Amino acid sequence: MSFNLEQYSKKINNSAAAGKLLESIFKYSDMIDKPGVNLMEVCGTHTHEIFKSGVKALLPKKIKLRSGPGCPVCVTPDSYIDGAINLAKDKNFIITTFGDMLKVPGASSSLKAEQSAGADVRVVYSPEESLEIAAANPDKNVVFLSVGFETTVPASAFLIKSAEARNLNNVYIYEANKTVPEAILAIAKHPAVKIDGFILPGHVSVIIGADAYRAAAAESGIPGVVCGFEYIDILLGINSLLEMIYNKDRGIRNEYPRVVGAAGNLTAQRVISEIFEPCDAEWRGIGVIAATGLKLREKYRRFSAGEKFASVITGPEKTKGRSCAENGCRCGEILLSIIEPPECPLFAAVCNPVNPIGPCMVSSEGVCAAYYKYGAAGAEIEL
């Protein structure tokens, strides 16, 4: 693995351009004949950049940025977390995972706690690292926790392809991948959610393409803008969205064309559909949404930890404590933006990064973590 630092050093942020965009945002905000405009940034990375750059405080008061369910760790249901903990506790398993999953609380424990107690839980940056671990530990079952949206699914798919090519029979994935467009439609149609426009996730769109959201926008009548991650991208996205709302344009606009195409990355899409097929999936706080999950196709089902180790996964963890919702965590409403984190009675005082009750306080993309980190538990800044 080697990143190209030169390429990554190029930033397009520009404070003069930001000033002009803000002027335009204020203009549209005045022109839109509504007391409030709710824009949902679906992606957790957008949420964090909005706080980090300070954009939130510069917007007109009537523009409300609502954070959506775009943190893959956060929308993963309790049953999955408990299942992963049950696997980790079993000495026959090595768990490989992205770092964000470690501290997510299960009913009585977390992967981090199990790791400290001796479980073999390894953080990987790429799922394919699981292959070397499996090759070096032929007497163990290596299970990658395959959590994530379309952005990371291709990497899981490649893991399966490579495992097959190398004839490794001790590497598995525990599937919990999810797909975004259908979920956006479900949010748009949710009776308690009032959203006027969607700021659509840039990374996911690189894979699926900007056109992937058109059906959802047409059906819901709510426009969306595919948006990059620098503050200038976010301001551009907000400005476009306001312009579309003002003009009653219910389509999709791509304001991240430097990396997102209309059709997306066809190679990645092919690999995904070669290995996976759609299935219904449970989203924390939202419930089951049809055809938003991915399961291994019949040909690759032997790599499914969910199927092969079902008896280990349904082990005792769930019965040993209470789920975060049972502890009073309002992550369901937070993920749908029905309430903001400071409205949850647990926020900051009981639930904080040191002692997280729910996943949204744990993940680096989680909305509660963003409110806590950049808002220091809700304190106001005197400018």
Added chain:
Amino acid sequence: MGIFSQAGDFILEAHGNGGKLTHELIAEVFAAGFKNETLNEGLDSAVMNIGSMLESVKAKSLADCGETLAEARLALTTDSYVVSPLFFNGGDIGKLAVTGTLNDLLVCGAVPCAITCGFIIEEGFKISELKKIVSSMAETAAKNGVSIVTGDTKVVGRGRCDGVYINTAGAGLVINGADLKPANIKAGDAVIITGVPGNHGICILNERGGYVDKNSVRSDCAPLSKPLISLMNKVKDIKVMRDPTRGGVATTLNEFVKQNGEIGIELLENSIEYDKNSKALADILGIDLLYSACEGHALIMCSKESADEALNELKKFEETAGAKVIGYACAKNKGRVIIKTSVGGARILDMQVLEQFPRIC
């Protein structure tokens, strides 16, 4: 070289048993590397004359420091080093141990006089690597005019520690009646950083993860003896200094506001410069360099009026040539560090809550 040479290039548990192998190890690795009069005495403690320490501090610092023996104040610090990997771009655990100890003394207004070290070594560790670490410590200490005056060696079984851990203590004498502490900070005081933040932390992370070529990000590990002693002699209005190691700039500034209790600190995002490669890698990995450790830079707070004088002094030295004012203490936002973002917004820069990455120093 008798028994010692038969052991080959590996540390044995017997090297820690106090017997012949221990003596061989001390003589051939530590005494040979650190050689100085006090250490050569071979006593159970380093015994030093405080009067000559004061004279040497006066000579070293070129200060008109008027301290008499009765007024002299001792600064004493201790630190343990467990960095992984032991050798990294820009230094190694030995250089880091001496550097960290020197910088801890310097930021308290003290001129370093003597360092001690305790080694905990894993059985099977290569003696040739140990020699490299010792020579790196000796070189760093010598360049900064201090001696490593006493030490200790323990060996633990294979798998009981990760190669080598080093504990140090450092002693120095405070010059010019300095009384540097966060309580001195007043609204309006400038925040100076002596160079780009976060390079040590991100370098160590890259050494472990292998994300980019190891030569493209380099630890800033460097003792600040020359620039900080010179600064203390020239600029009378220094309020507090601290080296932002674990938790980085953000955490150190939060310590300042919390220990002071009466002020806030406002940073200007546009004033903060970063190493281009470090920033790119940190962005890729989702790390904020303001929370990443420095091992060769200090945060200095001084009155606004003396900030230019301080910068002029610091810029004379290679280690601190990139010194900059990055913000000011203020009466509002009491107890908080805020950062004015380049787009014109603001956010709170809170203290590091959980570990960003362990074993960086």
